[in-house]
Amino acid sequence: MNTALPPFDPAMDVAAWLRRLADVAVAAVHPDTLVADLLPDPPPGRTVVVGAGKAAAAMAAALERAWQDRCPEAPLSGLVVTRYAHGLQGLDAECSTIEVLEASHPMPDDLGEKAARRMLEAVEGLTENDRVIALISGGGSALMTLPAQGISLAEKQAINHALLRCGAPISQINTVRRHLSAIKGGRLAAAAHPAQVVTWLISDVPGDEASLIASGPTLPDSSTPADALAVLEQYAIAIPDSVRRHLQESRDAPSPQDDAFVRDDSVMLARANDALDAARQAAEAAGVTVSVLGDDLEGEARELGRGQARLALDAAAESGGPRLILSGGETSVTVKGDGRGGRNVEYLLGLFEALEGARGIHALAIDTDGIDGSEDNAGALFGPGDWVRARELGLDPAEYLLRNDAYTFFQALDRLIVTGPTRTNVNDFRAILVLPRTS
Numbered sequence: 001m002n003t004a005l006p007p008f009d010p011a012m013d014v015a016a017w018l019r020r021l022a023d024v025a026v027a028a029v030h031p032d033t034l035v036a037d038l039l040p041d042p043p044p045g046r047t048v049v050v051g052a053g054k055a056a057a058a059m060a061a062a063l064e065r066a067w068q069d070r071c072p073e074a075p076l077s078g079l080v081v082t083r084y085a086h087g088l089q090g091l092d093a094e095c096s097t098i099e100v101l102e103a104s105h106p107m108p109d110d111l112g113e114k115a116a117r118r119m120l121e122a123v124e125g126l127t128e129n130d131r132v133i134a135l136i137s138g139g140g141s142a143l144m145t146l147p148a149q150g151i152s153l154a155e156k157q158a159i160n161h162a163l164l165r166c167g168a169p170i171s172q173i174n175t176v177r178r179h180l181s182a183i184k185g186g187r188l189a190a191a192a193h194p195a196q197v198v199t200w201l202i203s204d205v206p207g208d209e210a211s212l213i214a215s216g217p218t219l220p221d222s223s224t225p226a227d228a229l230a231v232l233e234q235y236a237i238a239i240p241d242s243v244r245r246h247l248q249e250s251r252d253a254p255s256p257q258d259d260a261f262v263r264d265d266s267v268m269l270a271r272a273n274d275a276l277d278a279a280r281q282a283a284e285a286a287g288v289t290v291s292v293l294g295d296d297l298e299g300e301a302r303e304l305g306r307g308q309a310r311l312a313l314d315a316a317a318e319s320g321g322p323r324l325i326l327s328g329g330e331t332s333v334t335v336k337g338d339g340r341g342g343r344n345v346e347y348l349l350g351l352f353e354a355l356e357g358a359r360g361i362h363a364l365a366i367d368t369d370g371i372d373g374s375e376d377n378a379g380a381l382f383g384p385g386d387w388v389r390a391r392e393l394g395l396d397p398a399e400y401l402l403r404n405d406a407y408t409f410f411q412a413l414d415r416l417i418v419t420g421p422t423r424t425n426v427n428d429f430r431a432i433l434v435l436p437r438t439s
Helices: 014-027 056-070 110-122 153-165 170-179 187-192 210-215 225-234 241-249 272-285 301-316 343-355 385-392 397-402 406-412
Strands: 047-052 076-083 098-103 131-137 196-202 265-270 289-292 323-329 361-367 379-382 428-434
Touching (some): 014 272, 014 361, 014 379, 014 428, 047 056, 047 110, 056 076, 056 098, 056 131, 056 196, 076 110, 098 110, 110 187, 131 187, 131 210, 153 170, 153 241, 170 210, 170 225, 187 196, 196 210, 225 241, 272 289, 301 343, 301 428, 343 361, 343 379, 343 397, 343 406, 343 428, 379 406, 397 406
Parallel strands (some): 047 076, 047 131, 076 098, 289 323
Antiparallel strands (some): 323 428, 361 428
16 A cells, blocks of 8 residues: 655645545554564474454464465464454455454354354464464454353353443453453463463554453463452442352462463564554655654543544644644443444544534544444544534534434534454544644
8 A cells, every 4th residue: 555645735635635644554554564574483393373353364364475485384273263344355365274263343242252262272282392373453352252161151241241331441341351251361372381372463452551452362461350340340330140259259360470471472563653653654744743642542532532622723723834633542432322333433523513613623533443333434534614514414413422323423424434344453543634724
């Protein structure tokens, strides 16, 4: 993909320029550009690949392609699981020795449970002469679900559903997931030892803490079952007796002090900051002044939008050329209405409402995996003219926010961004473009 942007001109199609900027950001964190140089020499024994996440299929295809180029005679096998429609369908990429499975996200299903069981079987009986390469990216928590003993899949699904709607940050959600699992929180690596486990990660978590990505199936965990129970109680989530009993009586997950992890290694392939930095460099080369607010912003999506509206209005009051405000991270949505939408469109609608059609301010927000929440869009964008159009169409942003119905709002304005799965995932990419005053 061409990652250059044309010199910025306020007379150009600003929406198209923002879309292209988002493409630059996503391309910078795609597995196709990240894997080949990391391939280790084959071990004396077997190399087994396991993995889960929205980028898992693309990571597997890139790994297998590099493997065939470098060491085609060495044995390679394994399987990964990704979200439905995030596999290799319709792409030139393919896998012949690594099996690609699909399961449900964000709500786990029985296919995700079967995939997790098969991964444990794939690493069973390995020796110190073998190596496991784990391909881990965001979304893996739901896709590789295996309830701990005594807990049913239905109980895990109910708790997952409640966690996703209560406004909890991903760090707390994944704490619960790790301690209700028979595979997360380092347990997959523990099953693979004494083989060395090498984990390649694409981060979708603010702060890029490796053990939080997909709830860390191959990385040791420093949290405790009591921490998970505290999260459920904090958000008043119904706790089945089996879950409470498990959290009160179970042992901690494998810890960072466990000697079994001494030979293991992990590599961070991509993170939100890489996407932001690529966008920043491209925009600056196009003549735009860029401010990056951070790659780890969290909080309630609409409130972040309202807060960033104030920053945009302050920038609009200054003289000078075009200014771009970038940010990443993962916001939350406390769902109270029955509308449609993910956190990126909810953020945008909060921003849109606060700006009230302020001149010269355009904005875009997408989830870099191509799916915002559980809808079919990656996100949306808007410009100052959309405020007038919304009024003409009778669209009141406050009413749509009350229903958590930002998808329908931007759909009515024909401002949704639909890309399909990108097969990577570093979470949210947000861009606010402030144009210079014309008078």
